[in-house]
Amino acid sequence: MEPYTxxxxxxxxxxxxxxxxxxxxxxxxLYRIEQVEPQVLxxxxxxxxxxxxxxxxxxxxIHDGKAGPLTGLGIALKDNMITQDLPTTCSxxxxxxxxxxxxxxxxxxxxxxxxxxxxxxxxxxxxxxxxTENSATEATRNPWDLNRAPGGSxxxxxxxxxxxxxxxxxxxDTGGSIRQPASLCxxxxxxxxxxxxxxYGLVAFASSLDQIGPLTKDVxxxxxxxxxxxxxxxxxxxxxxxxxxxxxxxxxxxxAGMRIGVPKEYFIDGTDPAVLxxxxxxxxxxxxxxxxxxxxxxxxxxxxVSTYYLIATAEASxxxxxxxxxxxGNRVDNxxxxxxxxxxxxxxxxxxxxxxRIMLGTYAxxxxxxxxxxxxxxxxxxxxxxxxxxxxxxxxxxxxxTSPTGAFxxxxxxxxxxxxxxxxxxxxxxxxxxxxxxxxxCGLDGNGVPIGLQFIGRSFDEAxxxxxxxxxxxxxxxxxxxxxx
Amino acid sequence: xxxxxxxxxxxxxxxxxxxxxxxxxxxxxxxxxILAYIAQLNELDTTGVPPLEHAAxxxxxMRDDTPRPSLERERGLSVAPKVENGCFAVPKIIE
Numbered sequence: 001m002e003p004y005t006x007x008x009x010x011x012x013x014x015x016x017x018x019x020x021x022x023x024x025x026x027x028x029x030l031y032r033i034e035q036v037e038p039q040v041l042x043x044x045x046x047x048x049x050x051x052x053x054x055x056x057x058x059x060x061x062i063h064d065g066k067a068g069p070l071t072g073l074g075i076a077l078k079d080n081m082i083t084q085d086l087p088t089t090c091s092x093x094x095x096x097x098x099x100x101x102x103x104x105x106x107x108x109x110x111x112x113x114x115x116x117x118x119x120x121x122x123x124x125x126x127x128x129x130x131x132t133e134n135s136a137t138e139a140t141r142n143p144w145d146l147n148r149a150p151g152g153s154x155x156x157x158x159x160x161x162x163x164x165x166x167x168x169x170x171x172x173d174t175g176g177s178i179r180q181p182a183s184l185c186x187x188x189x190x191x192x193x194x195x196x197x198x199x200y201g202l203v204a205f206a207s208s209l210d211q212i213g214p215l216t217k218d219v220x221x222x223x224x225x226x227x228x229x230x231x232x233x234x235x236x237x238x239x240x241x242x243x244x245x246x247x248x249x250x251x252x253x254x255x256a257g258m259r260i261g262v263p264k265e266y267f268i269d270g271t272d273p274a275v276l277x278x279x280x281x282x283x284x285x286x287x288x289x290x291x292x293x294x295x296x297x298x299x300x301x302x303x304x305v306s307t308y309y310l311i312a313t314a315e316a317s318x319x320x321x322x323x324x325x326x327x328x329g330n331r332v333d334n335x336x337x338x339x340x341x342x343x344x345x346x347x348x349x350x351x352x353x354x355x356x357r358i359m360l361g362t363y364a365x366x367x368x369x370x371x372x373x374x375x376x377x378x379x380x381x382x383x384x385x386x387x388x389x390x391x392x393x394x395x396x397x398x399x400x401x402t403s404p405t406g407a408f409x410x411x412x413x414x415x416x417x418x419x420x421x422x423x424x425x426x427x428x429x430x431x432x433x434x435x436x437x438x439x440x441x442c443g444l445d446g447n448g449v450p451i452g453l454q455f456i457g458r459s460f461d462e463a464x465x466x467x468x469x470x471x472x473x474x475x476x477x478x479x480x481x482x483x484x485x
Numbered sequence: 486x487x488x489x490x491x492x493x494x495x496x497x498x499x500x501x502x503x504x505x506x507x508x509x510x511x512x513x514x515x516x517x518x519i520l521a522y523i524a525q526l527n528e529l530d531t532t533g534v535p536p537l538e539h540a541a542x543x544x545x546x547m548r549d550d551t552p553r554p555s556l557e558r559e560r561g562l563s564v565a566p567k568v569e570n571g572c573f574a575v576p577k578i579i580e
Contacts, residue, residue, distance in 0.1 A: 098564060099564070100564070101556060101560035101561065101563055101564060102556060102560070194539075194540040194541060195540075195541050195542060207539075208538065208539035208540065208541075209540075234548070237546040238539070238541045238546075240541075240542055242542075300529075302525075303525065303526060303529065305522075306522060306523040306525055306526050307526065309519065309523065310523060310526075317500060321501070324501070325566055326565070326566070326573050326575055327561075327564070327565055327573055328564040328565060328566075329566070330566065331566035331567065333567075333576060335576075336576065337576055337577055337578065337579075338575050338576050338577065338578045339501075340576070341575065341576045342501045343501050343502065343503040344503060346500075346501055346502050346503070347502055347503035347504065347505075350502070352508075352511075355502055355504070355508065355512070356512060356515055356516070358500050358502065359493070359496055359497065359500055359502070359512055359516060360516060360519060360520075362496050362499050362500040363488070363496050363516065363520075366496065366499060373523070375536055376526050376527075376531060377526065378536030378537055378538060379531035379534040379535070379536050379537075380526055380529060380531065380534075381536070381537040382534050382535055382536065382537040383529070383531070383534060385537055385540070417515055417518075417519065418518055418519055418522055421519075431540075432537075432540070433540055434539075434540020434541070435540075459540075459542075
């Protein structure tokens with residue numbers, strides 16, 4: 001097998017055994033990028049010289065016996081995590097060419113670990129979207145079917161992992177933006193508990209919901225990458241002071257006796273029968289592995305999308321106020337006064353979906369509507385979180401589909417924003433409640449594209465989520481299926 | 486719930502978005518549709534339900550107010566669209 005197909009843990013073993021150097025491993029990935037990237041369009045930016053320099057530095061660390069778990073491993077970053085050495089554009093015209101004067105915590109941690117940052121991946125502009133079609137550059141293609149969307153907003157990261165354009169990637173998840181593209185591209189994607197991973201240097205979309213997490217080729221890699229990025233950060237006051245455990249501990253212990261809840265509201269009309277069938281098979285598989293399946297109800301699930309689109313847009317309208325053409329980003333000066341400059345800069349710099357969400361959020365927060373919309377949504381958010389708290393009194397994890405359908409065709413949902421929003425119906429509750437969740441492949445649909453299985457866990461209990469996912473993966477071979485490219 | 490074009494223009498002013506006439510028309514339709522869907526929240530009686538503002542753990546987020554290095558002026562200004570005399574420069578604010 002070509003080195004670019006390896007998982008993180010396979011590559012680690014080969015590097016440690018001296019079977020390959022980081023420079024050779026990286027050369028294999030750069031070769032793959034040269035061959036396949038023009039079709040997939042997963043990256044906004046790859047700088048081969050920088051990649052090679054990082055690989056050489058990694059080889060020195062390995063040679064000196066100073067290699068850590070990620071040293072020499074090629075990892076891609078979603079283009080909303082700031083980096084000193086590469087541009088950070090959020091796939092937005094407003095930030096085209098922007099190079100941050102500092103690294104964010106994720107970039108700093110990867111540097112410290114001696115890993116090789118392959119490049120920055122495409123996304124929906126400012127992470128607003130579910131297909132990566134809202135990118136100011138070009139839409140990323142789904143490696144399984146180049147006429148289909150990779151999902152979003154971390155579609156570039158998911159496609160890069162699926163197409164072997166990196167060994168693993170990081171994305172951000174506000175309402176499903178790691179898990180839904182992972183599902184549509186047939187890879188593993190995890191949103192950790194809110195506060196588990198520092199958001200310092202992540203360009204904010206909706207601060208009470210955003211969380212960074214791994215996209216990987218298997219569950220063990222998700223645990224390894226999560227180990228590298230977790231932990232308290234004094235630069236992010238919302239990062240938890242709890243010590244992050246070693247997520248490899250107990251990963252392979254199995255699910256005998258584990259109580260797995262299946263919420264009836266996650267198996268509704270509008271979900272593709274192929275998805276329902278695949279997820280039902282997964283339930284049977286978990287039973288065979290010794291887990292106990294418990295039917296439960298999360299009665300407020302039907303309100304999750306509405307709640308999310310009020311809270312996320314309200315927070316976005318406030319967060320994106322900083323893009324005013326004064327301190328960074330591309331200014332449009334039409335010769336008028338300051339206000340005219342603000343308005344021209346934002347008009348030219350933001351795409352249609354970002355404008356739509358800023359408008360919706362501004363409306364929801366405006367005088368006379370605050371109680372009816374924003375406060376109401378926060379109250380329903382309480383009810384949704386309460387549903388989950390009560391469920392986790394009975395069960396250890398929940399099992400659901402990740403997305404109601406497999407990958408949809410490019411352009412199929414762009415005309416109807418609401419239909420696109422409903423792509424996230426099964427992923428949003430975990431963000432509203434702040435709990436961890438993972439998506440992993442569990443089959444192919446009638447179009448031959450992947451279906452995703454989701455496990456959701458208690459706050460700060462990523463361990464149970466990973467354990468359930470590893471057990472399913474270990475008993476099946478869906479994760480080994482690769483797109484033909 | 487219907488958002489008329491004059492209301493779209495008012496909100497756009499608050500949001501500091503110029504918007505073309507075409508954008509105003511399509512936003513009027515989109516926002517009306519989305520708000521009509523969101524109106525489902527009114528089915529729920531939330532009397533007495535406390536709002537959940539974020540999912541972070543309640544905890545000590547205060548820190549000592551001690552000086553520490555921050556971004557140097559030159560690096561901060563290096564990404565600005567326009568700089569004058571070591572400051573961010575903007576168009577005139579008042580006559």
